[in-house]
Amino acid sequence: MGMIGMKKTVYDKHAKDYDSWYDRNPVVYASEIEAIRKLMPSDTGKNSIEIGVGTGRFASKLDINCGIDPSVSMLEIAACRGVRCIKGVSEALPVKSSSMELALIVTSFCLMDADLTLQELHRILTPEGHFIIAFVEKNSILGKKYRKKAPKSRFYRNIVFRTTEDIVSLLEEHGFGDITVMQTLFKPLNLIHRPEEAEKGFGRGSFIVIKARCIKNE
Known part of the structure; x- marks a missing residue:
């Protein structure tokens, strides 16, 4: 079950509760x-989109042009942050093929059907898009903390946690390459008292960011 489901x-x-975190x-x-x-490219212009934009916390800070989400309550909050919002799901994006230079997903891929979502992302991205x-x-x-609390959490119950290797393999299987990985959040959250400097690679940080290029044979 992906974003289309329950x-x-x-x-x-619980949009406001989620956003207050x-x-x-x-x-x-x-x-x-x-x-x-x-890892943000410098030349994406207006052709950028966040899938699973939620309340717009990331799109608004990163100058992402528009956002898609199935939750009307979340989109209402995102719109207040200046994000151009579209109601939709990752598995069937209401976006033209080869029209986006950048697509972003932040912490919501675990809610999506991985194969359908990556197929759709590959479709909407331009050749050489990211x-x-x-x-x-x-x-x-x-x-590990989130997995332990998942059975009793309204937000984490039944979601799919993946390793960095899992994500990289999925990307390569669906036509993405030139992969770069960054990491941050190196300590338990209650011990982080100032913004951390992200490092290349993975294995130490809890929050992983991967950039991949869309490869199309045209």
Whole structure:
């Protein structure tokens, strides 16, 4: 079950609660933003989109042109942050083929059908366009914590946690290459008191950012 299924109703009902996490964890949020920013191409212009945009916390800070999400409640908050919003799902994107230079997914890939989503991303990206995915690494400090609390959590129940190797393999299987990996959040969240500097690679950080190029044989 991907974004089309029941998981979206949780975010409709608890959009403000979800969004408030970033207000309670501003240093963590800043660290995540900077890690993504390090991999952002400089020439995406207006042709950029965040899939699973949620409340627009990342799109608004990273100058992403528009965002897609199935949750109307989340999109209402994102619109207040200046994000151009489209209601839709990752598995059937209402976007023209080869029209986007950059696509971003932040911490919501675990809610999506991986194969259908990556097929759609490959379709909408221009040749040489980029896809950036940010997620909590399954075997990291934070990943282990989230997996432990998942059965009782309204947000984490039934989601799919993946390792960095899992994500890289999926990207390569679906026509993406030239992969770069960054990491941040090297300590438990309660011990992070200032924004962290992201590092290349993976294996230490809980928050992973991967940039991959869309390869099309045209």
